[in-house]
Amino acid sequence: MEQGRSNGEDPDAGWSLPAWTYADAEFLGMEVERIFRPSWQIVCHLSDIGAPGDFHTLDYLGESVVLIRGDDGMVRGFTNVCRHRGARIVDGTSGCAKKLVCPYHGWTYETDGRLSGVPMKASYGDAFALADHGLSPVAVEAWQGFLFVRLVDDGGPSVAEMMAPYAAEIAPYRFEELRALGRVTLRPRAVNWKNIGDNYSDGLHIAVAHPGLKRLMGEGYGVEASLHADKMWGPILDRPSANLSERAYQHFLPPVPHLPAERQRLWTYYKLWPNFAFDIYPDQVDFMQWLPVSPTRTLIREISYALPDERREMKAARYLNWRINRQVNAEDTALVGRVQAGMASASFTVGPLSEQEVALRHFCGRVRQAIPQARLHRAPAMGWSSGGTGYLGGNKNDEIL
Incomplete structure (x- = not known):
């Protein structure tokens, strides 16, 4: 797995966000004001x-x-x-x-x-x-x-500035010429919005929980983090998959004249701060957005776009892409549900992050920067968001009185 930049200045960089921040109404209120509205x-x-x-x-x-x-x-x-x-x-x-x-x-x-x-x-x-x-x-x-x-305009970067590190990579896909394939779909999920984003940027679970992606990409899945966007990628192997849909996708995916050779069979994902992403395939481009509804409910919003292409091979590839990723989405839905349920246990506060989990480390650091109470391993007393820091000293594992 490739490794990118992590937030070495954060003293808590080796730890996840605490479990209480994935179910706390006051914390979501702070996220809305400090993260989402701007x-x-x-x-x-x-x-x-x-x-x-x-x-x-x-x-x-x-x-x-x-x-x-x-x-x-x-x-x-x-x-x-x-x-x-x-x-x-x-x-x-x-x-x-x-x-x-x-x-x-x-x-x-x-x-x-x-x-x-x-x-x-x-x-x-x-x-x-x-x-x-x-x-x-x-x-x-x-x-x-x-x-x-x-x-709210807080002086933060434009989308163009956020994606500047990857502008040259995206240019060949001719985004401005894309057209919708169908309509926006809305999928409710009974989890906190951060669990969906964490899962999206988590590269370590690919080999364990997504056998289809493992068959398609082997050991080639990579993850890196830039200031405002994460990048994940995986090349589609030439070795035929044992799965029928995956093998058919490998077979039918036609050459794409406007893409350079190294992107003909490359899947690339870009997650932008704080809650949406572009899935970029040779055959189509999807966007995915996860919008908080409550501390433990999120609405996923997504749609596919593509350049006009009447080739039968391309139509087959797009259909097979949908079949493959429908299975991946089902696996991810089960995974984030497991995490949300497990976080309700009093036994879990924070978890250690591998040095390879650069995107998760960077995201957690940004949340802690926006909301310092995210450094507390246990939830502060109710009303903490109305004034003060919510932290009265002592160990970060202590409950706030």
């Missing part, structure tokens, strides 16, 4: 909202965000909230609208967010001005054809 979240691809009026929504953290292409061709983001009484304006994950009309009282907004119509406008008084009540904007970034939103 972070970028992937919404869709530019091609998903290609025409004026096309919109796509993302619901998370109690917010609903709508991305819409304006009549001028620009894509803008707004909270999906009427400025009158706070009602949600649009329903569903996607659609097309010439105007955004609130179904409660009929307030009407243009595709650029301007309030343009209010029934009985005169009744709101002379001081009421339409220009003061447009939709609330959110930050939007387009990177390589994908669209991202951020609820």
Whole structure:
């Protein structure tokens, strides 16, 4: 296994996050404010909202965000909230609208967010001005054809800056030309969001718990961590797998003219801080996002994209890719469920991390940096997040009184 950079400056770098942080409501509240609201979240691809009026929504953290292409061709983001009484304006994950009309009282907004119509406008008084009540904007970034939103701008890096170490690797895949294969799927999981992300970046379990990936990649699976993204990768072996679907994928995967030789049969995964990833295959590109719903519930959101390719071999490869990864997903679902259940035991606090677990070490370090209470092996007393550090001295294994 390849080894990347770990966080040597963190005195707790050799340890996982404590189990209580995977089930504590106050800790999740701190994560929402300090980690999620300032972070970028992937919404869709530019091609998903290609025409004026096309919109796509993302619901998370109690917010609903709508991305819409304006009549001028620009894509803008707004909270999906009427400025009158706070009602949600649009329903569903996607659609097309010439105007955004609130179904409660009929307030009407243009595709650029301007309030343009209010029934009985005169009744709101002379001081009421339409220009003061447009939709609330959110930050939007387009990177390589994908669209991202951020609820709070804390001066953190752009998505382009986060992925800068891997820009040259991604360039040949022609992300901007991708088109959706089907629709976004939503999969609820009864686990903390961090358990899903930890599992995604964990390379040590591949040989143990994913026999299919082991057959396809042998000993070639690698992991590394950069400042804002983890990278995992594995080459598809030429040796035929004993599994029918895997062997068929190896056989049918056709040459991809726009990819360099070293990427013709390479699977690469990039996980971006804090909770989404790109799975990049020669035949398609998927994004996966895990959104917290509660301390012990998460919603996985994912979709596949690909370049137009009518070759029968490519269609077969994409179908087989789905079959292979459906099995991998089922194995991962069982694994993270085991971990979430085991973390409920009073016998478990933190676990040692191998020097090869560079991505996990880096992620844990970033969480501890954002929320120092994550260094405590046992949960602080209730109310710790309302003020103070929650740590009154003594050993980190002590309960906080």
